[in-house]
Amino acid sequence: MRGGDDRTGELFSYVDLEVRVRRDHPVRRIRAIVNEALSALEREFAALYSPIGRPSIPPEKLLRAMLLQAFYSIRSERLSMERLEYDLLFRWFVGIGVDDAAWDHSVFSKNRDRLLEGDIAAKFMGAVLAQPKVKKLLSTDHFSVDGTLIEAWAPMKSVKPKDGSGEDSSGEPPAQDGGRNAEADFHGERRSNETHASTTDPDARLYRKGRGKEARLCFMGHGLMENRHGLLVDACLTLADGHAERVAALHMIEPRADRPQAITLGADKAYDAEDFVNELRSMKVTPHVAQNTNGRRSAIDRRTTRHGGYAVSQRIRKRIEEAFGWIKTVAGQAKTKLRGRDRVGWAFTFAAAAYNLVRLPKLLAASK
Numbered sequence: 400m401r402g403g404d405d406r407t408g409e410l411f412s413y414v415d416l417e418v419r420v421r422r423d424h425p426v427r428r429i430r431a432i433v434n435e436a437l438s439a440l441e442r443e444f445a446a447l448y449s450p451i452g453r454p455s456i457p458p459e460k461l462l463r464a465m466l467l468q469a470f471y472s473i474r475s476e477r478l479s480m481e482r483l484e485y486d487l488l489f490r491w492f493v494g495i496g497v498d499d500a501a502w503d504h505s506v507f508s509k510n511r512d513r514l515l516e517g518d519i520a521a522k523f524m525g526a527v528l529a530q531p532k533v534k535k536l537l538s539t540d541h542f543s544v545d546g547t548l549i550e551a552w553a554p555m556k557s558v559k560p561k562d563g564s565g566e567d568s569s570g571e572p573p574a575q576d577g578g579r580n581a582e583a584d585f586h587g588e589r590r591s592n593e594t595h596a597s598t599t600d601p602d603a604r605l606y607r608k609g610r611g612k613e614a615r616l617c618f619m620g621h622g623l624m625e626n627r628h629g630l631l632v633d634a635c636l637t638l639a640d641g642h643a644e645r646v647a648a649l650h651m652i653e654p655r656a657d658r659p660q661a662i663t664l665g666a667d668k669a670y671d672a673e674d675f676v677n678e679l680r681s682m683k684v685t686p687h688v689a690q691n692t693n694g695r696r697s698a699i700d701r702r703t704t705r706h707g708g709y710a711v712s713q714r715i716r717k718r719i720e721e722a723f724g725w726i727k728t729v730a731g732q733a734k735t736k737l738r739g740r741d742r743v744g745w746a747f748t749f750a751a752a753a754y755n756l757v758r759l760p761k762l763l764a765a766s767k
Contacts, residue, residue, distance in 0.1 A: 416487055416490060416491040416496070416497065417491065419487045419488070419491065420487075420488055420491050424488075425760050426470070426488065426492055428759075428760040428763075429466075429470075429756050429757070429759070429760060430463075430492055432527060432530065432533070432756060432759055432760075433462075433463060433466065433527075433756065435526075435530055436523055436526035436527045436530065437459045437462065437463075437523075437526075439526045439529070440519070440522055440523065440526055443517055443519065443522055444458045444459070444517075444519075446517065447513050447514070447516065447517045447519075448513075455510070456502050456506050456510070458510065458513075458514065458519070459494070460493050460494055460495065461506070461507065461510055461514070462514075462519070462523065463492055463493045463494060464479060464480075464483065464489075464493050464507075465507075465749065466492075466753055466756065467479065467482075467489055467492055467493070469729070469730040469731070469749075469750055469753040470729075470753065470757065472729050472730070472731060473731075474731055474736075475504075475736070476504040476507040476508075477504040479504070480501045480502065480503070480504045481501075483495075483501040484500075484501045511742065511745070514745070515741055515742060515745050519745075520745045520746075520748040520749040520752065521634075521748050523749070523752055524631075524633075524634070524748060524749075524751060524752035524755070527752060527755060527756065527759075528630070528632060528755070532763060533759060533763070535766070536627065536628050536630065536759075536762055536763070536766060537625045537627065537628070537630060537632060538625040538626050538627035538628075539625075539655070539658075539662070540660070540662050540663065541625070541626035541627070541662065541663045541665075541708075541712065541715075542623055542624060542625055542626060542632070542652060542655065542662065542663065542664050542665070543623075543624045543626055543664070543665040543666065543712065543715060543716035543718070543719050544621070544622070544623050544624070544644075544647075544648040544651065544652065544664060544665070544666050544670070544716075544719070545621070545622060545624075545644075545666065545667060545716070545719045545720070545723070546619050546620065546621045546622075546643065546644040546647065546669075547619070547620050547621075547622075547723040547726075547727065548606065548608060548615075548617045548618070548619060548620075548639065549617060549618045549619070549620050549636065549727075549732055549733070549734075549735055549743060549747060550615055550616070550617055550733060550734040550735065551597070551600050551602075551603035551615075551616040551617055551618060551734075551735065551738075551743075552599070552600060552734065552735050552736055552737060552738055553597045553599035553600040553603050553616045553738070554599065554616075555615070555616065557597045557598045557599040557600075557616075558590055558595050558596070558597050558598075558605065558616070559595060559596070559597075559598050560594060560595055561594060561595060561596050562594075590605065590614075591605065592604050592605050592640075597616055599738065600616070600738040600739065602618070602638065602738075602739055602740040602743075603616040603617065603618065603639075604616065604617060604618075604638050604639040604640060605617075605639075606619070606639035606640070617639040618636050618637070618638065618639055618735070618740065618743050618744075618747075619636065619637050619638065619639040619640075619643045619644065619647075620634065620635075620636045620723070620726075620732070620744075620747045621634065621635050621636070621637065621643075621644065621647035621648070621651065622634045622719055622722055622723065622751060623648075623651040623652065624716075624718065624719045624722065626665070626712065626715045626716075628758075628762055629715075629718040629719070629721065629722070629758075630755050630758065630759075630762075631719075631722050631751045631752075631754060631755055632655075633651040634747060634748045634751035634752075635647055635650070635651065635744060635747075635748065636740065636743055636744030636747045636748070637740075638740065644669055644670065645669075645670055645672060645674075645675040648664070648666065648670065648675070649675070649678055649679070649682075652664055652679070652682070652684055653682060656682040656683055656684045658683075661683045661684065661685055662683070662684055662685070663684070663685040663686075663687045663708060663712055664679060664684050664685070664686060664687060664688075665687040665688070665712035665713060665715065665716030666686075666687070666688045666689065666716065667688075667689050667716070668688075668689045668690070668691035668693075669691075670686075670688045670689075671688050671689065671690060671691035671697055671698055671699060672698060673698040675688075675698075676688065676698040676699065677698075685703065686698075686699060686703065687703065687708070687709050687712035687713065687716070689713060690704070722751070722754050725754050725757070726747070726750045726751060726753075726754055730750040730753055730754070731750075732746060732747055732750050735747075
């Protein structure tokens with residue numbers, strides 16, 4: 400018997416959202432880890448909000464929605480809220496009912512500074528890694544570090560002289576009849592971070608990835624990976640300059656070096672600097688850094704490279720590129736949509752936590 404083509408469906412539904420999500424869905428296992436981490440941050444959330452006044456959107460729901468935005472490569476909060484309006488999976492993960500209305504996308508902008516003030520991204524990442532079932536997966540002896548460029552949300556046309564002259568190298572003022580997006584010719588003009596800055600995002604810095612590459616307005620993201628399963632145990636963002644990678648690496652590895660037994664830190668050729676290597680050794684960190692012998696003498700000698708563990712670290716350290724690839728491609732951090740070092744850094748760290756969550760269900764299942 401052929402069924403009727405009813406266009407409107409039933410007016411009422413008594414099916415719980417929990418039933419709508421299949422039992423083996425990977426997001427179900429992620430949600431359990433997320434809820435446990437958010438419960439551990441209850442006091443942190445309470446300190447950010449006033450005890451009186453109109454109730455706001457719970458920060459737990461905001462963070463779950465942000466995670467979905469990273470998981471499903473949704474490029475804006477506006478589209479995320481549109482998806483939340485009709486997607487039952489999204490409603491189930493965030494924790495709102497079928498009849499509840501999705502909130503306005505401006506809620507994210509209004510609450511971002513509050514979450515930034517409480518350093519919630521780093522604390523959320525730490526709460527996930529501190530769970531006993533996750534903690535047993537992490538190596539405490541062997542780590543790898545690397546950095547990646549995050550393109551700023553600012554055009555090259557916004558780079559102007561810091562003295563406010565607005566003149567190019569020829570001394571001629573810019574044309575006034577080009578509108579808000581006038582043509583610009585930078586040939587022959589010498590621009591540097593010492594003399595120029597972006598008027599759109601003053602924290603962004605001109606940075607060239609290598610010889611023959613064009614300079615772009617960027618930030619520099621840094622990640623510290625444990626070598627057992629390739630999970631990120633720390634992440635931060637700095638201004639883009641030639642020393643940022645090594646400074647950030649020392650900052651991230653120092654708390655983990657406070658132990659009697661020496662640990663190792665793998666890194667690429669950019670970290671092969673005598674000052675950096677000596678600083679690591681003073682902290683009882685064995686520098687498993689790739690040798691840079693291109694017209695210079697490497698700071699890494701045979702006392703390090705003769706051990707088999709050095710070759711192992713050099714092979715495993717490349718896995719951190721998988722994390723950066725996911726953060727920049729899937730989570731949408733290749734070109735940030737925020738301005739200011741603090742906000743961009745918050746988003747980068749939160750995306751690093753999301754990367755761990757994507758990988759944890761399979762790792763936990765394999766460890767049983």
